[in-house]
Amino acid sequence: MAVTLKDISRETGINLCSVSQVLNDHPRAQSLRPETRQLILETASRLGYSKNQMAAAIGKKHSNVLAFVHSDMGTVEYTGRIQNGVIEAAGERGYTLIVHHIGDSPEALLRKLTGWRVAGVIFHVSQLRQIEPLAELLDHEKIPYGTVNLSNPDGIGVTTDDAAGVMESVRYLKESGHRKIVYLYTGKSEVIPDIEYKIRRISGFESGIRKIYPEETPYLQRIDYSRSHDLKYMESVLSDLLKNQVDGVICESDVLASALNNIAFFKGYHVPEVFSLIGFGGSMISETTYPMLSSVVQDFEKMGKIVTDSIIDAIEKKKGKKIQNQLLSVSLQIRHSSIQRKKQS
Amino acid sequence: MAVTLKDISRETGINLCSVSQVLNDHPRAQSLRPETRQLILETASRLGYSKNQMAAAIGKKHSNVLAFVHSDMGTVEYTGRIQNGVIEAAGERGYTLIVHHIGDSPEALLRKLTGWRVAGVIFHVSQLRQIEPLAELLDHEKIPYGTVNLSNPDGIGVTTDDAAGVMESVRYLKESGHRKIVYLYTGKSEVIPDIEYKIRRISGFESGIRKIYPEETPYLQRIDYSRSHDLKYMESVLSDLLKNQVDGVICESDVLASALNNIAFFKGYHVPEVFSLIGFGGSMISETTYPMLSSVVQDFEKMGKIVTDSIIDAIEKKKGKKIQNQLLSVSLQIRHSSIQRKKQS
């Protein structure tokens, strides 16, 4: 059926293991005569040889497959972009990627992963505790793993520096003459959200205000996410903002910013005249609203690439690299939903 | 390291191949004493056995891996949703999924796929000719493949019935009192687009008009996509629409509908009062614009599931199933960007 090493060996009359070595660029292959190597390479390509990766994996007792495991969370746009980065990095270093949902029981998933003897796994979930049981099992099997857009204490993890992004937004608003700014986030109850990125963004806002508007106390407004399509509810949110003479709004996400933008429009107030609006993420939505949203853009592809590279380093035991959480900088992209305010005289 | 069949065999004192058979639920395992089977099952789970899929694949001479191959096209949202459907179907039937970009040369990609001895491949690309060279190679290797959101003549392919969706939109507009409707699509030049879904949607509009507005000739308007963020250009598109007294607009995509909605807002015209607007896709964007877009919604997950199931049927030679292109129905979801018009007296 498919052409094998044995076929090449028979065809060329060269020992099978020499063939293997040449095809794998093994150092020992250097000792063969150049023309022999040439012959092997040629007939391999002539015959359309492609190494059976599974046989190779079982022969060398470890595979080069990585797993990308994600939960159904947030935007599939972000998950997709992260995955694209992961694929790219994996491909560049000769690994293939299998993908799974984190739906199953940890044990079932672990079975699937170990069934393929995965060399490493990349997680995209919103809370560390979603992967905790699995992570323990992976540790036990000594399979390296990492998280993206979620930090992984003492492990491999890549996040964007969301706090800095929010702080930069605060600074930008200050510099463009805003006097009263608010941070909007979503959550189900009054209790502090336990999603990491929410916490990071909130704390970025709080320290931003303390630093840049030292005379103010941070003004945060929680939105009940389940009601963010509820007209009456959103109207009340809006009128609160107006009542408080807010002139700058930073939102936890582009979707939230878009919802606020819409309700304002609906009530006859136009962004950015009524207040400046800044979203978070740099998603497609930030470019399809009117006006286009200023937004803190995150490089999801890069996050994916970096965790993947770190995991592969760990697999290949590059000891030079220190395993630790990495923070990627974000950039505030100014579009049309925010403007310079006149200084009040 | 990892526990193997041999370990279980040693531990239980039972012949290795009996162990294999029991663990695989092979018919022959039925002939063993129940307590023997029980013992095997128990110690397997006690030892944390997970079958080495690669060894299994090379033993049985075919693998159960499927590949999802996509190009960087359109929204990553759609690609992601399709992939989710693919993963689900694959998982249910015991296949694992590897994913690749169709970036490389066809030969390089084929090498990667055959390297894993993939049993089948799912393509998500916008034009058949993007996969043509690869498809030929796959045919030659007798590896079944299918396309999603793109029909595959004489092969496995799943598309949504976009023509019907547009036609339904036309009918809906007629029934809600609209008199003059237009279809907006994007394209680079005057030449007919060669992207299948564009053609399907256009022809759906044309036949819809012929059937439902027999006195009218289909009014189509092409938008230069590269200029869809160009204010002046979009203004001219809008004023054309107004000049022609259009009261219903069907757009090729949600993104396009959103762009039109925005420019109208900018010029002081409000959808749906100025005209009804219908998008296509049912993407996240259709829910974040203001007003929320009526849209023809496509079930991307289902498309993914169906191709995957069909491919697996082909792999497993379920002959009952006929290989052919499948058409999924779509549904027009009415939201706030379209309204009932008063009958003119």
Place this chain on the structure above:
DNA sequence: CTGAAAGCGCTTACAG
């Protein structure tokens, strides 16, 4: 009905 054996396509440790 059961068990011992050969084979899948590789890799690598081990003699010459």
Place this chain on the structure above:
DNA sequence: CTGAAAGCGCTTACAG
């Protein structure tokens, strides 16, 4: 420096 051999973890055809 080279070659013949054993081994990886499975599956399955083949004798008893």
